[in-house]
Amino acid sequence: MHTEIEKYLTFLKSRGSSEHTIAAYSSDLKQFSIFMVKYFPDGRINLKEVKRLYLRDFLRWLRNEGRSNRTLARKATTLKNFFLFCLKEKIVDEDPTQYLKIPKYEKMLPRHFTEAEMLQLLELPDENSKFGIRNRAMLEIMYSCGLRISEVGSLETRNIDFDNRIVKVMGKGRKERIIPFGKACRKALKHYLKVRAEFEPEPKEKTFFLSKSGIPLSGSEIREILSHYLNLIAQTTGYSPHSIRHAFATHLLEHGADLRGVQEMLGHANLSTTEIYTHLSLEEVKKVYQQAHARSSEKGKKK
Numbered sequence: 472m473h474t475e476i477e478k479y480l481t482f483l484k485s486r487g488s489s490e491h492t493i494a495a496y497s498s499d500l501k502q503f504s505i506f507m508v509k510y511f512p513d514g515r516i517n518l519k520e521v522k523r524l525y526l527r528d529f530l531r532w533l534r535n536e537g538r539s540n541r542t543l544a545r546k547a548t549t550l551k552n553f554f555l556f557c558l559k560e561k562i563v564d565e566d567p568t569q570y571l572k573i574p575k576y577e578k579m580l581p582r583h584f585t586e587a588e589m590l591q592l593l594e595l596p597d598e599n600s601k602f603g604i605r606n607r608a609m610l611e612i613m614y615s616c617g618l619r620i621s622e623v624g625s626l627e628t629r630n631i632d633f634d635n636r637i638v639k640v641m642g643k644g645r646k647e648r649i650i651p652f653g654k655a656c657r658k659a660l661k662h663y664l665k666v667r668a669e670f671e672p673e674p675k676e677k678t679f680f681l682s683k684s685g686i687p688l689s690g691s692e693i694r695e696i697l698s699h700y701l702n703l704i705a706q707t708t709g710y711s712p713h714s715i716r717h718a719f720a721t722h723l724l725e726h727g728a729d730l731r732g733v734q735e736m737l738g739h740a741n742l743s744t745t746e747i748y749t750h751l752s753l754e755e756v757k758k759v760y761q762q763a764h765a766r767s768s769e770k771g772k773k774k
Contacts (some may be wrong), residue, residue, distance in 0.1 A: 491620070517548075585718075591704055612659075622640050624690050631679065663700065
């Protein structure tokens with residue numbers, strides 16, 4: 472099964488999946504393969520002989536281990552995608568996940584920073600150093616364009632149009648999209664461009680954001696850099712660099728942006744994925760109403 476897993480992970484990489492996604496799929500499938508040894512004592516797992524009963528047993532074991540329905544749903548989805556790939560590649564003759572039910576769970580609204588918190592966050596990097604200048608530029612373009620970490624890491628200098636203030640991004644599934652950015656973002660990007668040569672004495676690297684060694688920053692390195700600043704702002708747990716992308720979408724909608732326009736900028740294949748941000752905006756509206764309207768609570772009732 473190890474060979475099939477590696478083949479699937481290679482397929483995900485070719486499709487443009489992020490490091491984070493590939494790592495999650497790899498972890499889930501390796502855990503599943505270890506569990507499958509109980510059905511294949513010799514250790515040689517034959518995927519053609521894997522039955523739906525085995526899959527259900529795996530999910531039941533995870534539940535007994537205290538895993539949440541959200542985790543179970545993710546692992547079940549991993550298995551479905553993996554076996555669908557195996558079916559297309561003729562590794563298996565039938566898909567054992569065809570009737571496997573995905574556990575239901577309550578979808579949590581993604582955490583995002585307020586506009587005031589984002590402004591505070593953007594001011595944190597110390598621009599007296601080349602690293603602070605670079606980090607400020609990363610924060611600015613993430614918030615200005617709603618980029619994923621993988622998109623920041625793969626951004627090429629040639630795809631930034633400073634005159635027209637647009638950036639060309641290669642997103643999930645290697646789908647290209649063009650996103651505008653603001654004047655503040657352009658200022659931060661140009662500031663970094665002036666010191667970029669200090670990261671790479673002999674310009675030859677196409678990637679825009681570089682490490683101190685002059686090579687492209689990995690997704691984990693970008694996540695670590697940004698998390699340092701996020702932890703200084705976040706009032707509670709649950710925030711991550713992806714929260715900046717959530718803030719981008721939420722703030723646009725709060726200021727009247729069209730949902731389909733936001734969908735295009737985020738690079739979502741389905742509008743339903745983008746619609747979660749309308750719920751976020753609605754929560755903000757409710758909060759304002761409850762705080763300000765005379766008849767929003769008990770105080771508005773007649774005595």
